[in-house]
Amino acid sequence: MFNKITRRASKFAAVAAAGLLAMSVQAADPIRIGSFLSVTGPASFLGDPELKTLEMYVEKINNEGGVLGRQLELVHYDDAGNASKARNFASRLIRSDRVDIIVGGSTTGATMAAAPMVEQAQIPFISLAGAVVITTPVKKWVFKTPQSDRMAAERILNDMKSRGFTKVGLISGTGGFGSSGREQTLQVAKELGGIEIVADETYGGSDTDMTAQLTNIRGAEGVQTILNFGFGQGPAIVTRNYAQLGIELPFYQSHGVASDGFLDLAGSSAEGLRLPASPLLVPESLPASDPQKPVVEAYKSEYEAHWDAKVSTFGAYAYDGLMLAVEAIEKAGSTDKAAVRDALESIQGHVGVTGTFNMSADDHNGLKADSFRILEVQDGGWKLIN
Amino acid sequence: MFSEFLQYLFTGITIGATYALIALGFTLIYNASHVINFAQGEFLMIGGMATVSLTAMGVPMLLAIVLAVVLAGLLGIALQRLAIAPAKNADVVTLIIITIGASIFIRGLAQLVWGKQYHVMPNFSSDQPIEIFGAVLNSQSLWVLGVGAVLVAVLVYFFTRTLTGKAILATSMNKDAARLVGIRTQVVLMLAFMVSALLGSVAGIVVAPITFTSYDIGIILGLKGFVAAAIGGLGSGMGAVVGGLALGVVEAMAAGYLSSDYKDAVAFSMILLVLFFMPRGLFGAKIVERV
């Protein structure tokens, strides 16, 4: 823990020194990348690794010569999970800091609040939030890197069906991610047919015990499997309660807990659960022929070495966002916003950590449901199933 | 049917015991100084987080707990000396805002020192849940209830049998009179805050294996503790305990039998009902106002 303090202190000193240095060196105009993230507050589980990733890779890219011969400059603000603040900071980034592109918006609320401003200012914006509403209907200047929660629901429900389960008990968090995930799950179940949600419980973001809800689900008529949609410590508590209650039903989590940090919290009670995730957690299981393998392995080892913390799926969204931005700028050959946007929209076959992106005019996400792999927890570690 | 009811009850009592301990902390400070300490939840957080980080550094568990509790106690004294005392005769609302500022400050420090992740603390005893009539109880819950009961007993003894305890009560009833009788009110106030902080941190430590711990865990728990204290009647220790347990049980029952979406709303409605029929809470003292 003290390492963190010394690291922060030295980062402070480094920033101060760099500031002095920058004043004395006549540098070429930097490319300004703006970001507003939920670094503190209820969504810090998302924003914290996202910021760490952005900071780390902007530094790395700069050390390797920058983009188009210019250095990258990251301007970032913390919206603390508040959509109103996010809108303000987006405004500040666009009008005050005059950034060239925005990679940010940890939550759907923050992204949607800032979207009208982005559209009016005509600046490309790569969101790190997952709700399907962000890119459907397509907004000209808004893109996103996470797969939508709808895709996660599709992947999970299909896996359940393939194992012969038709009655599902659902428990979700009442925050944005959980609530939107719940809605998509209910919808997808209806559309798929042959699978039914027989119990629907929720828990609050700061709740500390979900045995009541799980007891209800266990008692539901004919329930065969349980799905928990949420992120943060809530799902870990659900998982522990589930083990405590001795529930034997197969257990699914959402991609919200795709991180080793979750395994630390849930401990042995996570054994046997399945979830959809990017291959970030199981790079060793990828065949050598998989184009994602080198990218994923590099991100995982670099992040964990730099920050002495476990990788998370959310940090990977930021990584992909930044890399897509860089590729678009290089493709466009300038930071002209319209050119970068066009370049972004035409990116094909970009191999990222979350998946391989194929953008188009009606798909500003670029991923399909199969970018999700199904993982299972075995012996306290992740195992690639599908 | 019965096992379900029992399950909800166990859940409710466990979380209720936590609320009760936090509520006792509020009550203690309120009794001594008529201040509502919105930073109470942070003592909880310090207890849990300090223990976790100390054990991560290799300190043995028991020593880590002792150190964490001491740290919280010092923080309580610091809060009283540096934030409350200088404000002297400020308005009640002003004091509340000061404690809110203190809670933000403490949380900010915690976030700087310990980061934003959630941390796990192992159960004190076994990980095996205990089965009773078809419902399960986490062994840690027994610790929470046990430690809680011991703390309540210690407090009761402290306030009724020891001179220091009585001095605190005297100060709360009438500061000037207490001073006239030779009670050093400044020391008493510091003591009240310190004891309250100790209480909060112990609660945080004993509950951490169930709830996980992180820098912002104090916010909601602190708030619920305040709610419990108010239902029970501010200033009444018995009220704090009953209020806390009642709040926890109502929440769990609402989640189980009504709607998990609205369980908090049900709990808050219950509070309104209680206050409607008993405007001073369940055990609140009748206050005589000087006109």
Next chain:
Amino acid sequence: MMARLSQFRLRGLVFLAIVVFALPLFLSNPFHYGLATQIALIAGAVVGLNLLVGFAGQISLGHAGFFGLGAYFSAIMTGTYGWSAIPALVVGAVVVAIIAWVVGRPILRLKGHYLSMATLAVGFIIAIILNNEREITGGPDGMPVPPFDVFGWELSAFGQYSLFGMDISGDLAWYLFAGVVLLVAVWLAQNLIDSPIGRALRSVHGSEVAASVVGVNTAKYKSLVFVISAVYASVMGALYGHFQGFITPSVASFDFSILLITMVVLGGMGSTIGVIIGAVVLELLPQVLADFQEMEMVLFGLILMLTMIFMPKGLLPTAANFLTKRRSKSAGGDA
């Protein structure tokens, strides 16, 4: 004494008007206009809260609930049902007034911290409902709000308008609109304070028992000010929604309620202009501290504590005291 007070009040209003209309000369960045607009609308809500807290002495820890209700009512009526903005705002205010009256009567019988507790509960219940009813409110992810419109003419932060032949951006137009709304809000509040109702309120604050002994119907007046402050919040909330173009349940959250109360106390309870200053400071502080990244929370808490410890009466009253002391010193006051 009364004449002097109203003199102060008029000066305050004029001063505010000058600030509002002169500010555009110093600002040019639309981001600043946006921030100023937001501050003006929140300040309007705080002026209303001040009537309750500062003058009637009743502490409300759930006021953001009314703000949120106003915002969502307008958002839903104009968005989902196609109403025009002004009818939605007015009807919303009436609905909130009714709710505040119904809820207020039993709650206001409580004293001190029990009252705060009850208002806290009400605020939470409202926030929970807004968060859970996804079909109507969009849930925790929020919902978009159509621009404010007056008889078909739209006021949007993204539009272009012309006033007296000058080109005015949507941001500036909104800022002027919000500024005028704030001035009206302050003027109404001051008139209320100077009226018999205001005097009754102050007597209740001073000593409720004494007031009722003298024949003041304390329950009625407390209810009245509760409803008025709720209406203030509702109207400002509605406008806030239209301005931002998007709202989430956080506009009704406990955090926001605490922020509103802090603005009142920080600026100076009972001082209408003071609480506006409180709003300005607490909205600008995060922007200023944003550059401090990780230290933001620590610094914010520290500043809050120190300000309240050393200026317990609030910013404006302390400053006013300081100035009057100086004046009396230089005039050779006694000992």
